[in-house]
Amino acid sequence: MTPVDELSASMEDYLEAIYHIVTAKQAARAKDIAKRLDVNNSSVTGALRTLSEKGFINYAPYDVITLTPKGHKHAEDVVRRHEALMDFFTKVLCVDRTEASEAACKMEHAVSRNILDRLIRFVEFIEICPRGGETLIQGFNNHCRQEGNFITCQDSLARCLEDLKQRQKDIEGDLLETAPLNDLRQDQRGKILKIKGKGGISKKLAELEVTPGSIVEVIQTDTETGALDIKVRGYRLSLSTEEAAKILVERSGN
Amino acid sequence: MTPVDELSASMEDYLEAIYHIVTAKQAARAKDIAKRLDVNNSSVTGALRTLSEKGFINYAPYDVITLTPKGHKHAEDVVRRHEALMDFFTKVLCVDRTEASEAACKMEHAVSRNILDRLIRFVEFIEICPRGGETLIQGFNNHCRQEGNFITCQDSLARCLEDLKQRQKDIEGDLLETAPLNDLRQDQRGKILKIKGKGGISKKLAELEVTPGSIVEVIQTDTETGALDIKVRGYRLSLSTEEAAKILVERSGN
DNA sequence: TAAAAAATTTAGGCGACCCAAAGTTTACCG
DNA sequence: CGGTAAACTTTGGGTCGCCTAAATTTTTTA
Numbered sequence: 001m002t003p004v005d006e007l008s009a010s011m012e013d014y015l016e017a018i019y020h021i022v023t024a025k026q027a028a029r030a031k032d033i034a035k036r037l038d039v040n041n042s043s044v045t046g047a048l049r050t051l052s053e054k055g056f057i058n059y060a061p062y063d064v065i066t067l068t069p070k071g072h073k074h075a076e077d078v079v080r081r082h083e084a085l086m087d088f089f090t091k092v093l094c095v096d097r098t099e100a101s102e103a104a105c106k107m108e109h110a111v112s113r114n115i116l117d118r119l120i121r122f123v124e125f126i127e128i129c130p131r132g133g134e135t136l137i138q139g140f141n142n143h144c145r146q147e148g149n150f151i152t153c154q155d156s157l158a159r160c161l162e163d164l165k166q167r168q169k170d171i172e173g174d175l176l177e178t179a180p181l182n183d184l185r186q187d188q189r190g191k192i193l194k195i196k197g198k199g200g201i202s203k204k205l206a207e208l209e210v211t212p213g214s215i216v217e218v219i220q221t222d223t224e225t226g227a228l229d230i231k232v233r234g235y236r237l238s239l240s241t242e243e244a245a246k247i248l249v250e251r252s253g254n
Numbered sequence: 255m256t257p258v259d260e261l262s263a264s265m266e267d268y269l270e271a272i273y274h275i276v277t278a279k280q281a282a283r284a285k286d287i288a289k290r291l292d293v294n295n296s297s298v299t300g301a302l303r304t305l306s307e308k309g310f311i312n313y314a315p316y317d318v319i320t321l322t323p324k325g326h327k328h329a330e331d332v333v334r335r336h337e338a339l340m341d342f343f344t345k346v347l348c349v350d351r352t353e354a355s356e357a358a359c360k361m362e363h364a365v366s367r368n369i370l371d372r373l374i375r376f377v378e379f380i381e382i383c384p385r386g387g388e389t390l391i392q393g394f395n396n397h398c399r400q401e402g403n404f405i406t407c408q409d410s411l412a413r414c415l416e417d418l419k420q421r422q423k424d425i426e427g428d429l430l431e432t433a434p435l436n437d438l439r440q441d442q443r444g445k446i447l448k449i450k451g452k453g454g455i456s457k458k459l460a461e462l463e464v465t466p467g468s469i470v471e472v473i474q475t476d477t478e479t480g481a482l483d484i485k486v487r488g489y490r491l492s493l494s495t496e497e498a499a500k501i502l503v504e505r506s507g508n
Numbered sequence: 509t510a511a512a513a514a515a516t517t518t519a520g521g522c523g524a525c526c527c528a529a530a531g532t533t534t535a536c537c538g
Numbered sequence: 539c540g541g542t543a544a545a546c547t548t549t550g551g552g553t554c555g556c557c558t559a560a561a562t563t564t565t566t567t568a
Binding site: 092093094099106107110111114115122124125128143157158165167168 | 346347348353356357360361363365366368369372373375376379382383390397398411412414415418419421422
């Protein structure tokens, strides 16, 4: 038997599925899990027993299933690994979502803490770095497609220079000012400069190792309440306007 | 039972081990495989039987083990996946070799053809692209380390511009000329412009989907015979001077 | 060349998965 | 309140990958 706080790849899959179902609805039922993972109901029962024995879920026969705090934390971790791979595959390698998701599912169990962190930061970096961004990815795609009529290094360098100069022009003056996070619109990104206050959101972010320098992306904004869904260091978080106002960012030129 | 020409993750591990042992010595013995994979000798026998039944290895009890053509091809594929991940982790993410190797071992079985291809090309691209290369990786490392005293996007952009201008100066004139592959020294890289001839090496490279535009890296040169070990599209190949002379490349500014 | 040593295979077992089929429990409706 | 459909669990059986211990074959060496 594997140790109490470790999970096999397949148990992590179950936990992940439960996490998603619990997030969408209130509690999970065995049938949902079976359908999601495309396994037999009876396999689910066995998995639930194991997860329950190890303290990841609250489970009693015929009862609904919820995550324990420990289970929730672990599930978040798995999801984070999945999303990090997914982001890398789709945003950097430009692989289509279906294929990316499939590969991410199989690979997510093997990513170490350190590699996960580097990967998340790499995607961040490519998206935010002035020489990265869309044009870098375009260059990459061009590199992939080239069959004979490719461009030489020299030409490529010249193009890059043009691109960067253009960008410098765009930025000069106004685009890259300092702003509170709640000023950012959907899909905009920024680099955290400062997090005001001590408790509340500041503490929460510190726990997730979100510090000045981290890149934040706004996933969604609620036009009524002003609440924000953001993505930072691979985590998805929801912030109120007040919380977001405490986070000072440098807008990314995007 | 899995289909005849598919292998489970663990069988791929065995095949990979056999490939490495056969490459190093002439033929493999069960004991070498057991030691390499840190499994019991008897587990090896079972695996050998399976691999033999599926036609990946030549095997008879008490006899030495060699790869069939099919096995050789599949093994090369696994190794290529492993190396591609390894390269990405070490060269791009700057993860240390031990950790990278461990993760690559676990992930290599889940990489699809397409993602593998994109990944190999991405590492190539990052290394060869004028805005990529060492300074991009440096920038990434800087981004990872930043704890408070990070640089702003504006400064970062300015730095990149400086860097690219400097590079353009370096290149102007002589560094980036056209040369036959055998002119490249160890660790140099180049972009294939043309492959002369029809049969022999030209055909071999075409089979591996190595075309003009592909990036070649010289791994080792034999000073006596002039033979080259190269890496291209994730494959490691050995070429004679004559073969290498048929491949025209544009030197990379490295 | 015969025994000792080493390498290899066989036999049997275990744990982690999975499924199909059969048996329980729950929820809902007339 | 019973009946039934849906949801859930249990049972029994199979695969895969690994292990140990014992038997067998090959190699070494004296």
